Amino acid sequence: MLTLLRLASFCFLTLGALCAMAGQSAPKRVVSLNLCADELVLALADKSSIQSVSWLVADPQMSFYADEAGGLHLNRGGAEEVLSLHPDLVVAGTYTTRATRTVLEDHGIPLLILELPESLVEVFEQIRTVADHLGRQERGAGLIAELRRQIEALRVPVQWRGLVYHPNGFTNGAGTLVDEMLAITGYENVASASGVQGFSQFSLERVVMNPPDVLVINQVAEDLPSMADQILAHRALKRSSLQIVEVPFKAWTCGSPALVEGLRILRSATGGQEEISR
Amino acid sequence: MKSRVLNTVLASSAIVLAAAGMTVGPVDLPVGEMVGQLFAGERSASTIVFLELRVPRGVLGLLVGASLGLAGAAMQGLLRNPLAEPGIVGISGSAAFGAVVVFYSGLAALFSLALPLGGIAGAFVGVMVLFILSGRQASTLTIVLAGIAVNAFAGAATALALNLSPNPYAAFEIIFWQLGSFADRSFEHVLFAGPLMAVGWFMLLWRPGDLDALSLGEETAASLGVSLPHLRFRIIAGASFAVGAAVAVSGVIGFVGLVVPHLLRPLVGFQPSRLLLSSALGGAVLVLAADIFVRVLPTATELKIGVVTAIVGAPFFLLLIYRLRQEEV
Structure with a gap:
């Protein structure tokens, strides 16, 4: 047994997917x-x-x-x-x-x-895999088609320089899902352009020397202080004229349909439909 | 060596190191062009990096180093024991606990002076516990054991406070509080911690002759007109202010107050009064040099400065214990 x-x-x-397709309930x-x-x-x-x-x-x-x-x-x-x-x-x-x-x-x-997942292609693949395991192939295919449609509707040509900045000075460089999200919504990612690969540290000095138009940060709860978050309040950052866009954690952390909301927020900052700033 | 010569050498080294530190960082600043812009009062990315990141870092290194060196020398004079260092006896650790409680509770966001004041309160409690545990005629062993207990308790309390914080990053920040760093500090830190450190220096440097008298024994000092309760309170409060405010902005940087007075003691003729100012300057030299070292090391994430001071300092500590043991035999 x-x-x-x-x-x-x-x-x-x-062989998960194959097994599922092999008619297992x-x-x-x-x-x-x-x-x-x-x-x-x-x-x-x-x-x-x-x-x-x-x-x-x-x-x-x-x-x-x-x-x-x-x-x-x-x-x-x-x-x-x-x-x-x-x-x-x-x-x-x-x-x-x-x-x-x-x-x-x-x-x-x-x-x-x-x-x-490190790209949208991987997100779609993952949705397909999970749907196969759940025996919900049709639902999976439908969701992927719907996501593709929503994402394409948000795509604009590159027009701004953007940089993602996390506590402790971490950023999303080339080869990350967030990098692709920036590209879709019209940002040239300053980190990938300076050769940063993956999730990596990007010093405050480098931000000041090569300032982006838009600094994309995780929405922080003001009442929960940490040394890590202090970097975002540093005077050196305030001296540079950056537009700051806050994306809620839930809108860009997972390779799930929730990322469409993240794309909308990124897009509305550049598209000028509604002003989102601090 | 004449004090004036020694202090001039130390002070100029500190200034040179502070200036050298301002040229080191993740980006290369065009120094010539930047100096021109600074004098012309122009604002550019390089002047922002220099004025808002490099200068506060250098100034804080200077102030914190001086506080730690001076507090170490004064504590050693008061306890007549070369192992009485703020980190070893747990003053820095309890200061970190005080600062952590104030910072992560959100109090420091309401008014910025709360952070160094929390550090000072923590440091004061730490020194008082040390004094109660070790008593007046404390042996080296008692002081070190009392220090272990205070450090262990303060470290555990700090970890507990950080883990209770709802911020997901807080729990990872224990390493900052235990090993110290000057990375990405700003002038706000200089402004709210600097004056309180200066209050501590003033108390520690007031009537330095009292410590010389004390080195001859408590009765002799009393007969020379030294008020021991006043002296004790002055050093305890002074060390609390200097170390508490320093730790609140830089975390715990260990062994500075041990290594520096130990190296300088023979150069000032083993006189506690002359050791004070020299140790302050020497502390600044050591901390500034260590802070340059962590920045030039090619590590992915900058090394914490306390790692460097501990690697230099811990062998000194062992050497001192070895020598003291031989004296006691």
């Missing part, structure tokens, strides 16, 4: 362990087949899917808790601890690990 389950889990891990007790996985599961699955999602997705500050998560069991991602839910599919992120994954694999629970 155990061998059979191991075989099944191997099947899901390696759609999972009925899906558990998702990570915010971005939650969003895809909530966007694609039939709600009655979802057993549990992570507690983060139920927070309206963290996700646009908080309403959809209403009434569902919320988990904190521990192996013990997941096992007690008797899932027939667990969807998790690459950052789910190795230890948790091993426990689930040892119990023969089918596991789908989602990588962090």
